Amino acid sequence: MVLRRFLISDPVHDAGCTLRVYRAVAVKTLDLWGEMHRYILALLRWKGFKIAEMEVSHRQRVHGDSKYSYKKSIKGFVDLVYIWFINKYSNRPLHVFGTLGLISILLGILAEIYMLYLKIFKNVDLSNNAWFVLGFFLMSMGVQFFVSGIILDLVLRSYFNTSKHESRYYVKEILRR
Numbered sequence: 001m002v003l004r005r006f007l008i009s010d011p012v013h014d015a016g017c018t019l020r021v022y023r024a025v026a027v028k029t030l031d032l033w034g035e036m037h038r039y040i041l042a043l044l045r046w047k048g049f050k051i052a053e054m055e056v057s058h059r060q061r062v063h064g065d066s067k068y069s070y071k072k073s074i075k076g077f078v079d080l081v082y083i084w085f086i087n088k089y090s091n092r093p094l095h096v097f098g099t100l101g102l103i104s105i106l107l108g109i110l111a112e113i114y115m116l117y118l119k120i121f122k123n124v125d126l127s128n129n130a131w132f133v134l135g136f137f138l139m140s141m142g143v144q145f146f147v148s149g150i151i152l153d154l155v156l157r158s159y160f161n162t163s164k165h166e167s168r169y170y171v172k173e174i175l176r177r
Contacts, residue, residue: 007084008042097149101142108138
């Protein structure tokens with residue numbers, strides 16, 4: 001509950017309660033897949049809809065056992081991280097992939113500078129040194145991350161510029177004079 005509140009700023013007291021009421025216009029904007037039903041409230045709030053809650057009293061279970069298990073907890077956690085990532089970076093993938101790429105390139109360059117120092121001043125043989133290989137690996141992965149971010153950004157721009165189904169932003173009302 002704390003992690004959910006931290007990652008997606010969920011203000012709802014009992015997000016697991018399935019006793020809910022939605023406006024039709026809000027439900028029509030939803031595109032649910034997998035087990036995203038857990039995060040309907042967050043999805044709607046991110047689209048600009050107002051969320052309200054009336055606390056209900058729950059009774060103890062008198063018959064049967066709960067079907068909630070650690071497997072559902074793991075799926076819920078994975079979905080939580082996924083939905084946080086989508087909300088934060090879906091409109092700007094270059095921010096996350098570009099940052100990862102630049103950090104990876106920087107670490108690779110630092111590793112190679114250190115290896116160059118060892119070769120020149122300490123006469124260390126680099127043929128059996130893992131740091132030498134790791135530096136080049138980090139630099140190549142950084143370039144791939146960065147390029148992937150650019151490609152994803154271009155794909156998203158193309159999708160949102162040509163798509164009739166989904167819009168990047170939702171307009172509640174247009175005011176005319």
